[in-house]
Amino acid sequence: MREVHHYVSGATSRGRTTRFADVYNPNTGEVSGRVNLAGRDDVIAAIEDAARAFPAWADTPPPRRAHVMFRFRELIRANLDELAHMLASEHGKVIADAKGELQRGLDLVEFACGIPHLLKGEYSENVAAALDVYSMRQPLGVVAGITPFNFPAMVPMWMFVIAIACGNTFVLKPSEKDPSVPQRLAELMLEAGLPKGVFNVVNGDKEAVDAILTHPLVQAVSFVGSTDIARYVYSVGSAHGKRVQAMGGAKNHMIIMPDADLDQVADALIGAGYGSAGERCMAISVAVPVGAETADALRERLTPRVQALRVGLSTSSDADFGPMISRAHLEKVKGYVERGIQEGAELVVDGRKLQIPSYEDGFFMGGCLFDRVTAKMRIYQEEIFGPVLSIVRVDNFDAALKLPSEHAYGNGVSIFTRDGDTAREFTRRVNVGMVGVNVPIPVPVAFHSFGGWKNSAFGDTNQHGAEGVRFFTKVKTVTARWPTGIRKGADFFMPTLK
Ligand code: NAD
16 A cells, blocks of 8 residues: 655655554545654654755755756656646546646746746945945745645645745645645656755644644744634744744635626636535635526526536546545535525535445535525535535625625635626725636736635735745845945944935
């Protein structure tokens, strides 16, 4: 049986603990391998190794660091099929979706290839007599990433690609549910020319996370996962003096105005609501049609589409989406559907009984559609993270704007309309971090930055783009005067611009 350990100093490193977690093939429900859960000593060894690698890597000129990224890009492209299959077999997303995730990760690598430009500082000449001021961005040291199961390639790449390009050394603690792809990415980075110890991977659970959050050599922690853990990581990491950004869960709404093209809306909702079995932090889980007519027409279009969703093996090229990550998560999502019925929502399509012949033990579930969900229901308030879409009917634009604005989560939101004024008003006023206009999953491109508001993110810096570079560097400002410009005599007063 496949056993995943850690990756430290450019080689596989056996854990010192005897604690393991099972890794599943979600198609069959069988255990496909196991992953070692690092103890504190394993984590400390990885951090100390990264600290030893830091001075030389920080001194490596940014264009040389970019060369590693150029080669890494080519290696991912050459190994795309292998990586996508590995990802699909542990996560359960279908191959085409896995390739899409890897492509979004590649976008990050391409962004990081421009790191010499991104690290350029500012220069002000002659701000006072013979005085020049300039600033530069320098790496922090050892930084860490803690990532969720649902994007085992893209989310780690949001972090380690930017951090390493900026000159930091990196310790990644990926999800223990699908650990193989992050490990493979670390191997490919080494093959691309990254020196040993610059990128270490430790697998594990809370014990490993706590060791990272409390270790004095770790300068910054980037986290993505569920809200309760994000809040915990933010508070413990900050209390230990670290720079922390912690992205949490979501409940993303799509507002459908009466003038929207409902065929386009239905396409968008089917893809954004059910793609990857709804296990995306930017999935749309709430549809908000404005006006009864819009709601009835939308429901009429959605119902047959949800009934016809093709659920299948993650390796099948015919499937729209595959199984969920685990039996526990499958049961949790089904529990939410039961709760919705009890709360009085109308279950229009029930996918709970779906079974794939010969794969009865796989973690599969069909699409579910609820109508007449209200803001008071728990199925509206909480993140379900499964193939369940809720329709919340409202009478007018103001009521539609209020829903996502007042929701506890504030990751993404989208509006479908043909009216520019309505779209502009919505994008300006809505209290949510990422907004789509006729775009159902507004995940910003690599050179912009990603981040939600409210309970969807703790800390004040987003992932990737210029914000990512800011998070993984610190500014040094130099004020310089050369001997010919220095006046004679001591100056006892606060220096001013003279
Ligand atoms: P999770 O919070 O269970 O796990 C995330 C990471 O935290 C993992 O590495 C895990 O090992 C670790 N962890 C788990 N329990 C812990 C504990 N008690 N103490 C310390 N560390 C712990 O999340 P998940 O189920 O892997 O991922 C799904 C969640 O991630 C969803 O809520 C989803 O919305 C969210 N997510 C958010 C974004 C975003 O950018 N906002 C992106 C992707 C996923």
